[in-house]
Amino acid sequence: MKLKLFAVLTLTSLLTLGTAQANIPFFNNKDETPTLAPMLEEVTPAVVNISVKGSREVRQRIPDMFRFFFGPNGPQEQVQERPFRGLGSGVIIDAEKGYVVTNNHVIDGASEILVTLKDGEQFDAEVIGTDANSDIALLKIKDGEGLTDIEIGSSADLRVGDFVVAIGNPFGLGQTVTSGIVSALGRSGLGIEEIENFIQTDAAINSGNSGGALVTLDGKLIGINTAILGPNGGNIGIGFAIPSDMMEALVQQLIEFGEVRRGVLGVRGNDLTADIAEALNLKANQGAFVAEVVPDSAAAEAGLLSGDVITAVNGEKIRNFGDLSARIKTMGVGKPIEITVLRDGEERTFEVTLTADEQAVEAANLHPALQGATLAPASEGGLAITELEEGSMAARYGLRKDDVIVAVNRQPVSTVSELRNVLDSAQGVVALNIRRGNSSLYLVLRGG
Structure with a gap:
């Protein structure tokens, strides 16, 4: 009996601590045991299931024994169109306009997209724009009525240890909720996407959760669930979500242009290490060390120099060079941003206008x-x-x-x-x- 009471009191304390600013009541069970049900009743209608149909081009090399039929200049491979079906999740971010955010890999190649709400109502959807490099896609529900959207929170306010809830459609089971904590922030170098600045969580994320919501205990969207590390696609407590701040910056460009017009700062470098900090006599242990400033770039024009350590962008701390790269690549061309650097032991601020990214x-x-x-x-x-x-x-x-x-x-x-x-x-x-x-x-x- 004492053990049960201790568990209830501990969970109650944690929920109260994690939701000090929340207006949503958590403890409305008759026996006063803690519950997330009131928050989820408000949030889950904004999380949708997405089913897609389409066809993909499949290339197969023609065996050498059959190539003589086509002559010396004939094709080297056979191209076929094969139909596919897929399932995933999405989040309604604007009920009035019918905007739904999901992962690009959920809808990639789809010719038909069907959105199913929590209550089972279904709508067709169209693609407004996608960004394969960050794995974000923006959909618009056609003729949507009675939709519910979700409040978007700031992922910059997250701390390791914050409680979070993942909502999605794992394995096509229907809407499912799991809980956990923020395990790490600013995860990059995983080789999952070209642009990586993930929130890591131990809330269970499985196949089909892609594009679903990662929310705080007060029901604010702070991430789009994207990937997991695990054998055979199973959950082992290491899941990744795209931060809401990064998602919002990309979505605004997709709404305005139908594509992401990526900006470039024009610096090369690496993480600030203890050795570099000691050599430069810097009182800092996090940041992006600038080894080179590209001539005629936005950084050069603003006055940044090699040897600078970038510690913040628009007032938000930069943990490492990967963090800097991900943030810059989600900002649009021509956007003025504020770069904070350490130079000669002093903090300085520069205003930089990003130039166009003309990569391949x-x-x-x-x-x-x-x-x-x-x-x-x-x-x-x-x-x-x-x-x-x-x-x-x-x-x-x-x-x-x-x-x-x-x-x-x-x-x-x-x-x-x-x-x-x-x-x-x-x-x-x-x-x-x-x-x-x-x-x-x-x-x-x-x-x-």
């Missing part, structure tokens, strides 16, 4: 005939084909690796955004002016 992009998103080509700005001007898939549509049109696109329909292009704008406005046939070595030629594309 998959050209299939720009024009169907460019499928299989990867583009990046060339040092001598134009857009270089840095990668080209053998047998792809772009290869069949005559493009080659290291070709440089210098103009489209006689309009010069030097950035991906310029190429996108020209292709979007082009009607019918598209003529690419290509620089190949020391020669120049035109290739005509169709199917736009």
Whole structure:
């Protein structure tokens, strides 16, 4: 009896401690035992199940014994379209507009998206925009009525040890709730996504939870459940969620532009280590050490120098270089941000306006005939084909690796955004002016 009473009192103390600012009553059971039910009754209608249908391109290499049927210049692989179905979770962040946030991998390649509410009501949804690098997607429910959204909290306020609740659709069972704590913050270098700044939690997250909500005890969304570490996809108490601050920054761009227009600071470096701090006589143990400032970059123009240690962005602490990189990559082009650095033992603040990120992009998103080509700005001007898939549509049109696109329909292009704008406005046939070595030629594309 004493053990049971101790357990109830301990949980009551923890819940009271974790929700000092909450307005939601937790203790309304008849026997006054603690419960999260009142909070969940308000929050769970905003978490939805997502089912998708579509088809994906599957490539299989043609066995050598059969290639003679196609001749010496025949295809090296066979391409097939195979149907697929998938399940996941999502979170309604704007009931009036019907906006739902989920993971990109939940809806990637889907031609049909069905959103099911907690009460079983179903709606079709369309994709507003996606960002594969951070694994975020924004959907819009069609003709949605009676929707409930969730209040978004600030993930910057989280501390290791804070209590959290994960809500989603594991294994297609239907809405399921699990609880745990924040196990770590700023997890990166996991190889799960290109941009990583995860919240780690031991709240049980399983297959199908992807895109679901990670909420605080007062019912605020502070993460989008994304991935787990575990054998055979099973939970072992190590789950990861995209922080709400990072999600919000990406979603605002998807709403405004339909895509993420990533900003670049223009610094290279590594984590601030004890050795670096000692060598520079710095009274700090966390931050991003700037080894190099890229010439003519946003950082150079603002006055940042090699040897600086970046300790905060917009007043929020930076733990390491990975943390800095993830935060910058979620902010849009042209956004003024405040960078706090340690220099010569003194704290200084700089205002920086991020410039455009012109890294390599998959050209299939720009024009169907460019499928299989990867583009990046060339040092001598134009857009270089840095990668080209053998047998792809772009290869069949005559493009080659290291070709440089210098103009489209006689309009010069030097950035991906310029190429996108020209292709979007082009009607019918598209003529690419290509620089190949020391020669120049035109290739005509169709199917736009």
